[in-house]
Amino acid sequence: MVSDTSQHSAGHPAPKKKRVRDPEARRAAILAAARSVFAERGYAKATIREIAQRAGVTHGLVVLHFSTKEQLFLAAVPGTRDLADSVQGDAAGLAERVARAYVARMESADGADPFIALIRSAAADQDAAKALLRAMREESVNAYGTVLDRPDVPQRVDLVGAHLIGVTFSRYVLADGPLAAMSPEELTRYLTMTLAGILQGTPGRPPATG
Amino acid sequence: MVSDTSQHSAGHPAPKKKRVRDPEARRAAILAAARSVFAERGYAKATIREIAQRAGVTHGLVVLHFSTKEQLFLAAVPGTRDLADSVQGDAAGLAERVARAYVARMESADGADPFIALIRSAAADQDAAKALLRAMREESVNAYGTVLDRPDVPQRVDLVGAHLIGVTFSRYVLADGPLAAMSPEELTRYLTMTLAGILQGTPGRPPATG
Numbered sequence: 001m002v003s004d005t006s007q008h009s010a011g012h013p014a015p016k017k018k019r020v021r022d023p024e025a026r027r028a029a030i031l032a033a034a035r036s037v038f039a040e041r042g043y044a045k046a047t048i049r050e051i052a053q054r055a056g057v058t059h060g061l062v063v064l065h066f067s068t069k070e071q072l073f074l075a076a077v078p079g080t081r082d083l084a085d086s087v088q089g090d091a092a093g094l095a096e097r098v099a100r101a102y103v104a105r106m107e108s109a110d111g112a113d114p115f116i117a118l119i120r121s122a123a124a125d126q127d128a129a130k131a132l133l134r135a136m137r138e139e140s141v142n143a144y145g146t147v148l149d150r151p152d153v154p155q156r157v158d159l160v161g162a163h164l165i166g167v168t169f170s171r172y173v174l175a176d177g178p179l180a181a182m183s184p185e186e187l188t189r190y191l192t193m194t195l196a197g198i199l200q201g202t203p204g205r206p207p208a209t210g
Numbered sequence: 211m212v213s214d215t216s217q218h219s220a221g222h223p224a225p226k227k228k229r230v231r232d233p234e235a236r237r238a239a240i241l242a243a244a245r246s247v248f249a250e251r252g253y254a255k256a257t258i259r260e261i262a263q264r265a266g267v268t269h270g271l272v273v274l275h276f277s278t279k280e281q282l283f284l285a286a287v288p289g290t291r292d293l294a295d296s297v298q299g300d301a302a303g304l305a306e307r308v309a310r311a312y313v314a315r316m317e318s319a320d321g322a323d324p325f326i327a328l329i330r331s332a333a334a335d336q337d338a339a340k341a342l343l344r345a346m347r348e349e350s351v352n353a354y355g356t357v358l359d360r361p362d363v364p365q366r367v368d369l370v371g372a373h374l375i376g377v378t379f380s381r382y383v384l385a386d387g388p389l390a391a392m393s394p395e396e397l398t399r400y401l402t403m404t405l406a407g408i409l410q411g412t413p414g415r416p417p418a419t420g
Contacts, residue, residue, distance in 0.1 A: 120333040123383060130386045137387055158380065158388040159404055166376025170368065173333060176340045177347055178368040189414035194369055196415075197407015204399035205406075 029055045030062055034076040038114035042121040043073060043128050074135055077114045084143040091147050095199050099191035102164060106172060107184045116172045119165055137161060148199065159198045167191070239265040240272055244286040248324035252331040253283060253338050284345055287324045294353040301357050305409050309401035312374060316382060317394045326382045329375055347371060358409065369408045377401070 033055035037046045048069055052059045066072040086101035087094065106113060122129035140157045150156065170179045171187070182190070243265035247256045258279055262269045276282040296311035297304065316323060332339035350367045360366065380389045381397070392400070 122379070123330040123333060126384060130384050133380075133384065134386065155388045155392070155400065159377075159400060161387075162376035162380040162389060163373050163404070164376070165379055166372035166374070167369075169332070169375055169379070170343075170372040174336060174340050174343065176344065177371075178365045179372060182365070186413075190365065190369060193411035193413045193415065194373070194404070194408050197411055198404050201403035201407055203396075203403050205403065 026055075026057060026061070027065055030057060030065060030072075031076050034072050035109070035114055036112060038073060038076060039109070039112040039117045042117045042125070043069075043114070043132065044121065044125045046073075048072070070131065070135065073114060073118075073132060074139070077118070077132075077136070084139055087140075087143040087147055089147065091149070091200075094144075094147055095196035096188075096192040098160070098195055099188050102191065103184050103188045106168070111172060111175075113172075116168060119168050120173050133161065144199075152203075156199055160195060163194060163198060236265075236267060236271070237275055240267060240275060240282075241286050244282050245319070245324055246322060248283060248286060249319070249322040249327045252327045252335070253279075253324070253342065254331065254335045256283075258282070280341065280345065283324060283328075283342060284349070287328065287342075287346070294349055297350075297353040297357055299357065301359070301410075304354075304357055305406035306398075306402040308370070308405055309398050312401065313394050313398045316378070321382060321385075323382075326378060329378050330383050343371065354409075362413075366409055370405060373404060373408060 030051065033051045034046075037051045037054060040046075041050075046069065048062050049059055051072070052062045055062070062072065066075060086097045089097055106115075109116070118129060118132060122133075137154075137157060140161065141154050144157050145153045148156070167179060170177060171182075172180075174180070179187070240261065243261045244256075247261045247264060250256075251260075256279065258272050259269055261282070262272045265272070272282065276285060296307045299307055316325070319326070328339060328342060332343075347364075347367060350371065351364050354367050354370075355363050358366070377389060380387060381392075382390075384390070389397070
């Protein structure tokens with residue numbers, strides 16, 4: 001589906017400066033700039049202007065791609081686009097896929113992820129946190145609903161969200177205790193277990209002891 | 211073990227004002243005052259002086275009972291004394307006992323619990339939050355270790371703590387979404403399921419799908 005848009009053979013000279021550079025590269029640069037600005041400033045104090053400057057693009061181009069600061073945050077934070085992609089597949093492997101995607105994303109950010117900034121500033125800026133988590137929840141409910149055949153997907157998705165908020169808080173915000181000391185592989189193994197309990201368990205009934 | 215310390219029969223007249231009132235009632239009054247002051251002010255801004263005033267006792271008596279503000283907080287917060295008591299019993303029922311104790315305690319506080327204040331102020335006052343959560347974790351590891359026969363009790367206890375932090379954050383701090391909308395009974399049923407997954411699951415392996 002990728003078409004070659006260069007037109008060297010049509011008799012016109014190539015323009016000195018291409019007006020449209022690779023849109024995907026620009027989008028990636030904006031997202032990388034957004035991640036670092038949100039992580040540094042927190043959601044409330046981050047501005048589209050600073051994100052545009054850091055990405056080397058105009059304010060208008062950021063708005064063209066992402067419309068609002070909230071939309072930009074949602075695109076930049078883990079648990080939305082990446083997590084929605086990783087949700088796809090069979091129900092039995094869902095917990096492991098979500099665990100792997102979460103750990104890979106958080107570890108690659110090395111403590112500078114917008115989700116960490118959101119958790120850190122949520123109490124001080126409750127309205128923004130509520131709106132952002134609500135949007136993340138809605139996207140997640142849609143994605144999980146295509147894989148899980150259960151009537152209580154919204155409840156389970158909210159429990160997954162709460163679980164990952166708590167783990168993020170312990171491991172990355174306070175960075176103290178056994179969770180903070182785990183290797184990424186160990187964390188992935190434990191989260192596969194805990195997320196499976198949330199996604200596949202039966203409310204009110206512990207699983208058969210093993 | 212309770213001895214009657216009144217001395218009406220020894221020939222001395224009873225003092226007009228009994229010097230030693232019921233110590234358990236005083237202890238309960240101090241804890242109630244501590245809960246309300248910690249919930250209102252957060253951990254960092256709460257003082258033993260204000261707690262003593264609200265309980266109608268002297269500063270010295272609070273120190274006599276609880277030594278330090280940290281010790282007083284740990285005695286007043288759920289997840290320590292009450293939770294340690296509720297841990298006792300058979301391993302198979304542990305998740306349900308912890309779920310019931312957590313929900314009963316948080317619901318009775320009606321949003322004014324020191325644990326909620328701790329989560330709310332943790333990002334702003336990380337050192338206090340780290341010390342308090344570390345102490346709560348140590349007490350919990352000791353209590354759970356008497357019930358669970360597993361080599362990784364510290365890791366599982368930390369996951370339980372992170373889970374309850376995340377649930378507290380969603381239901382009581384942000385107070386938004388499906389978790390916040392659940393009845394106490396529904397929440398207890400879901401937490402029995404999720405805590406069982408954390409306490410009894412096998413790392414790296416989802417449970418058999420049911």
